[in-house]
Amino acid sequence: MKIDPSIIETSSLVRRDEDRLVDFIVIGAMRAGTTMLQDILEKHPQISMARVKETDYFIAEKNYARGPDWYRGQFDTTRALRGEVSPNYAKARDFPGVPQRIFRDCPDARLIYVLRDPVKRAVSQYLHSWNMGEVTETPAQMAGGHEYFSIMDTSNYAAQLDAYLQYFDRSQILVIEFESLISAPQVHLDAILAHIGASPMQMPGMDRQNANDELERVPMAVLKLSQGRLRPLLTRLISPALRRRLRQMLARLGSARVAPCFPEPMLVTMRSELAPEVSRLRKMTGQEFSKWSI
Template sequence: MHTETEPRGPHRLPHFLVIGAMKCATTTLHEQLARQPGLSMSRPKEPNFFSDDDRYARGLGWYASCFDGAGPSDLRGESSTHYTKRPNHPNTLGRMVRALPRVKLIYVMRHPIDRLVSHYFHEVTVGRVSGGLEDAVEEHPELIDYGRYAMQVAPYLEAYGPSAVLPVFFDRLAQRPDDELARIGRFLGAPGPMAWDHGLRPQNVGRERLRHDPLRNAIVRLPVLTGLRRRCLPRAWADRLKSHWKVKDTPPTVPPALRERLARAFDPDLERLGAMLGVPLDCASFREKTSGRPLSWARPGGRVRA
C-alpha cells in the first residue's frame, strides 16, 4: 500500500477524468478523445484506480504508468465509470481529491431507464446476473443507484466546484457529436479544434459483446491454447467461432407497469438534478430537455442528498 509521502509524479497524472455514468457511451467518448491531437487517453481505458481497493493498493506509480504513452505537452485523461458507483465505492472521492486536487471531470448522463436496461443487459451477457429484468431490479439495487445522477455527482460538485465538472448528455452527444466534442474541448482547454471521427463505430455495444461461456474463457486464457489458436486456426474459422459466442439477444422491453415504477424511483433524483441545472427534469421530459441546448450548472451550491 502506498502512503501519502510517496512521490506523486504530477507530470504523468491525468488532467481530466470521465467519471461515468456506466452505459452512457463513455467508452465511445474515450476513444474519440484518444483520436484528438494534443490529448492522450489512458491504457487501460478504465484504471478504476481511486475506486477499487486492489488498484489503489498498487500506488500512484502504477496509476501514472497508465499514461506512459502521453507526450510531454499532452492533456492526459482516463475514463472510469466506477467513480460514480455510489455507494459501492465509498472511498473514491477522498482518494481522488488527495491525489488530483485540481482535476477536471466529465459526467455523461443518459435517460435513467435506458441506462438501467443497458446495464442489466451487460450484466446478463457477462454472467453476473441471471433471470428477468423485474427480478434483477429487486435483487440488484445498483441498477437504480448508478442512474441517480444527482446523488452521484453532487459530492464532486461540492469537492471541486461547478467550473470543474462538465455535464454531458447521451442524447445530445449522439445527435450532435461534433458540437458536443467541441464543447468538451473548450472545457478541457484543448490545444486545437477537436473533430469527431464518424468512421469509428460505437464502442462497447451490448450486441457486439461475447457472451459468458466457460469453454471460450478457457480457450482464451490458457497460454498453450492461445498459442495454438493463433498459429493454427485460420482467421475465417476464428471469426466464425467468435460469431457463435456473440450475444444474439437484444435488450428487453420494459413492461409499462415496471416503467412506471422505475419512473417513480428516478423522478425525485431527476427533480434535484434539474434544480442544479436550472431546468425541470423527470423521466417523461428527460430526452427533450437534455438533447436540445447544452446544460450547465445553475445551482451547483445546493446540497443534494441521496
C-alpha cells in the same frame, strides 16, 4: 456544502507538473457512451488516454493499492494531457470514497459526466450484465435486491454529483447529455476539449460501441476471458479498432442469447422512483434533458 480542502490529507503540499497523475477523468455514467468518448479523445494529438480503459485506480477495492507509479504508467507522459475513463467512479453505493481520493491526489482535475435517460441506462446496464453472465436473475426477480439498487443508484445522477461537489468546484465538472452528444457531436466535443484545455479537433467518425445486440451473440466463454484477468494484457496488445472487428466477427458467428424483458409495471415504478432525482438534477445543472422519458 464544499469541504475545506485543508482538511483533506495530501501526500505533498507542492505538486510538480511532471508528478501530476491525471488532467481529466470521465467519471461515467456506465452505458452512456463512455467507450465512444474514449475512442474519440484517443485520436487527439495532445491527449494520452489511459492504456487500459476503466483503470478503476481510485477505487479502494480495486486498484488504488497499486500506487501512483502504476497509475502514472498507464499514460504516455510525452503528451500534454492525460485522461482516463472509469464509469465505476460514479457508483457511490458500490464504490464509496472515490471523489475524496481523486480530490486528494488530483485536486485540479477536470471531470466529465455523461448522462443518459436514467431508465434506459439502467435497462442497458442490466442487459450488459446479463450478456456478460454477471446477472442471471430476471428483472422481476432482481427487483428489490442488490443488483436493482445498484443500477438504480447509478442512475441517481444528482446524488452522484453531490458526492463530487463536496470536494470539487462546480466549474470543474462538465455534464454532457448522451442523447445530445449523439445528435450534435461536434458541439459537445468542442465543449469537452475547451473544458479540459485541449485544442479544437474535428469530430472523427464514430463507430457503434458496446452494442448489447452484438454482445448477446458473442460466446459467453470469450466474453468472460476478455473481461477477466487477461483484460489488461489484451487491452495492451490489441487495438480498440481490432477489438471491435473481432467482436463483430464473433457476433456474426454466434447465436443470440435473448435477455429477459423489463415488465412495463416495473419500468413505471423505476420512472417514479427516479423522477425526484431527475428534477433535482435539472435544477443543479440548469439543463433540460428534454429527450429523456422522465
